[in-house]
Amino acid sequence: MAAETAHAAAAHGFDILPVVVLLAAAVVAVPLFKRLGLGSVLGYLAAGLVIGPFGLGLFSDPQSILHVAELGVVMFLFIIGLEMQPSRLWSMRGEIFGLGLVQVGVCIALLICVGLVLGFPAAQSFVAGTGFVLTSTAIVMQMLEERRALGLPKGRRIMAILLLEDLAIVPLLALVAFLAPGGAEVTLQQRLASVGIGLGAIAALVVAGRYALDPMFRLLGKARAREVMTAAALLVVLGAALLMQAAGLSMAMGAFLAGVLLSESSFRHQLEADVEPFRGVLLGLFFLGVGMALDLSVIAANWRLVAVSAVAYMVLKTIGIYGVARLFRAGHREALERAVLMAQGGEFAFVLYAAATGVGILDVTGDAILTATIIVSMAATPLLVIAHDRLVPKPAPSLEGMEAPENLSASVLLIGFGRFGQIVSQPLLARSCSITIIETNTDGIRDARDFGFKVHYGDGTRLDILHAAGAGEARLIAITVDDREASLKIAELVKAEFPLVPVIARAFDRGHAIELIHAGVDFQIRETLESALALGAKGLSLLDVDDEEVARVVENVRRRDAERFAIEITDGIYAGRDLIHGNVPVKGSGSA
Template identity: 60%
Template sequence: MAVESAMGDQLVRVVGLLGAAVVMVPLFRRLGLGSVLGYLAAGLLIGPFGLGWFSDPQAILHVAELGVVMFLFVIGLEMRPSHLWSLRGEIFGLGSLQIGTCIAVLTGVALLFGLPGKAAFIGAAGFVLTSTAIVMQLLSERGDIALPRGQKIVSILLFEDLLIVPLLALVAFMSPLPDTGADSRWLGVVTAVAALAGLVAAGIWLLNPLFRLLAAVKAREVMTAAALLVVLGSALLMDVGGLSMAMGAFLAGVLLSESTFRHQLEADIEPFRGILLGLFFLAVGMALDLRVVASNAGLILSLVAALMLAKGLGIYAVARIMRSPHAEALDRAVLMAQGGEFAFVLFAAAAATGVIDARTNANLTAVVVLSMAFTPLVVLAVRRLLPDRSGPSMEGIDEAQDLAGSVLIIGFGRFGQVMSQSLLARDVDVTIIDTDIEMIRSAGEFGFKVYYGDGTRLDVLHACGADKARAIAVCIDDRTAANRIVELCRGEFSQARLLVRAFDREHALELVALGVDYHIRETFESAVLFGRAALEEIGVDADEAQSVSEEVRRLDAERFTLEVAAGDVRAGRPLIIGNTAPATPTPFTTPRRESQRLDRADGRAEATDA
């Protein structure tokens, strides 16, 4: 009975935790304040300094950090090594410049408030570590993570995650307590390097074979368990090495980003990520010690305002120095002006080693928690007081949500507009999405219903009814985005035929490798017809001009098929190129000059020999 009573008490707390979130989050979202602030308010309400339903928020916070870990794993799945390498300038260049500037400015502010030198530096170093959870959640809600401005913020956050390790080592050097010896510090460095090397080795040689083996078993629950094992195992390995758990999960995601299983892994992790991330925000709300705030209200509130303002100004100045537009620099400054969860780790380590006293630790912790709580409010206030004038208004534009159609058209530029006419002429039920607001508004004036939606996002594709569509037509002129959409559709919406606009011959080969059902190069067919008209205009017989055009198509199709065979990129699917379904390729010879001339019709001067 005693055991059942204890379990009942725990169950009541869990129900209270979920109930607070279910009530507060929708309420705050309805008020336009965002889900993050709703979670923080719910945590404050039921925490030890509210209704007192929970007495140990730190324990909950420790478990809830897994939400941040899973969030970083999902982000890592979108960051292929080549893409991550392309961000090295932002990670180490922009990141180090922003961190160095902000630490210097924040240390000066802390000294002005009377903190001792060491405490001022520790407070500044902790506050400069932005909350990954809050910033990523706000970026995710806005759909900005994949945009260039979002990628810069992600790069800086990654650098800050790396920074926690040298900061903790610096705390050990600053400690007035007896030195534990250089041997232990070197042992810690070796352990960290070994943990990192072990994770990279496992990611390269073990993870993909493991998931291939599990996929062959065809047990979905086992794949879900394996996904959780990878996330938690990588986090544990980094934690043992004294590194960031979130960084470990991010690296595991990057190592799996080239895997064919990444979309399934993302879908498996998503429910756990959302719940645990919400739990993290709840725990942060619980951790706000109202007694400390009440006893030092003037100092703490002044420090929050001064540090957020100083950090924001520092971030804005660095962004402008690095030639970011005013709107982007202001947005980054507002989003990243708060302290973060790693500050708790740094302050606790500094208190344990005697660098700061317990009272300073409590005050600085309260400052960071309040800054995290105020961030959604500041973002909302800045958005209303200083609206972003860098782009058109979304007023009157409907976002893609709960749609369904036989054909999903992604992109409604010149190409999409023309191809849609055949479908509309036969009264085919189509759903059209685009991200160009002015084009959407103009299309509406001519009777077209186009929804705002980014086709590179899996949640948007689901909202557009891609899982029910018979065909998906990718009509955008961005080859990278088109490839991303193809990968998502092939992994998640295999029931739909996939038709894609190819940018050029090289892109067409990539699309064949990805397994599209149909593709056409955006300029090839029009160029062939243009050449036929040119022949007729200079007096060539119409039938002969038609015959020449057909020969151009035939030779191009044969050459393309040979290129596909040479690259082994058929992906096991029927090959359809433009308007021609080429027969089995046969040996032929094309003079170099003729081959160059034919390829120029597609906007490329390539010499191709048989």
């Protein structure tokens, strides 16, 4: 019945059923896999396998979807380019052409050996190995984004390597043409011409980006037509990608360059907002297409070769990446994480293998086996990352230069010296109070030392540390740690062991404040209460409410909150939300 309906729909116009199936697969699989801790990439791959020609058979041609979905990778690189100002990119030149070039060279040398050991000709071994060297930009970038590591130095180094690999596709395609039967007959003049075309395309894009794009967006901005701005953003991305593709370069590289050229434009944030929805949908579609393209019949017929190849390539690539990272003085943890993230083959391998098949280096079966090997490695990467995160212990903080509290004595013991504790210390220091400060964040201790603060390393949840820090002799204990559970534990411990010492504490919300009061603290304050009231008061002032009325309204809000808070403490009632009850009627729902 569904097939007849789809056929009837196709006969009368656009067939919407495939779109619905793709969206449904993503909506069901991705939240499920993320809930299981397996990540969104593996969810897309699994969904694609289920609905593809080798699963339920709802799609018969995954390659057609992959061709469209590659635009997701293109747009992803455009957005990354928007974050990379030319000055920042220039500062990465050493990492791109140093670290990136060495990693690609070492991995090519290692991975060629796999094909040679398995008995394949040198040309086929070269193509198979170099294809696997080209890491999946889509998978690695997605995982860096999920791990919030894109802006960190280790994320920047991985991105530099990925950029070099994007550049490497150009000479690799030229080498494929040279290795092809009769490829050596291609003249030097023809090779120089292809290189010149590529450089000319890059120069044209740079000139257009520098002198044409910003004026164009300024002109369109005056028209105040949001849909035209969105169309222009897509035009820039796809136009740059098309130009690079026509010149024999990668589409992703063109989009990245366009993003870099627009990174200092005043319209950068607008462009990012316009392209982001398309990027997300198309990138998900790309992973779905990769899952569909996993030919289970090829794997079943050649499962030993696929398994051996995938394991050998991933192990050797991991060793190569780790070794190069250590050579460039990366720490063990960073080197291992980089090796696990980049162990798979990537989407550019499909391009390289297709080119090799087209010129006769690979046959159709060889292309299918290598493609299956790449996809298996892509599907295995999220599992490897999960295993890495669970098996590799979290780094212990370096205690070099740290001083533990020992027989200290001061009028105030401040536990926690983060953003809240630092502000609390200011009025105490202004009145010349002697303060002992303990903190467990070693980086924070070192930073505080640079500003002249003496901070000791110590865990306030341990009774021996509290004794050593002078809690028994203190006239006041302030709990300002940035950890809800630790704060409550410290409060209970302090009031049990030092009941005569007044305790003040930072609360995160109403529920935490009530818990602290039950633990016996003498005073607590929600960390956002007074700042939020001050901000609301300023808002009223900007709305031309006179100062006396502002003060009256704020005091009324504070009084009502205190009354409600007292009732909650007495009755043990807490709704689980940090709301100020009974102050402002909510339209359509009575009073709040």
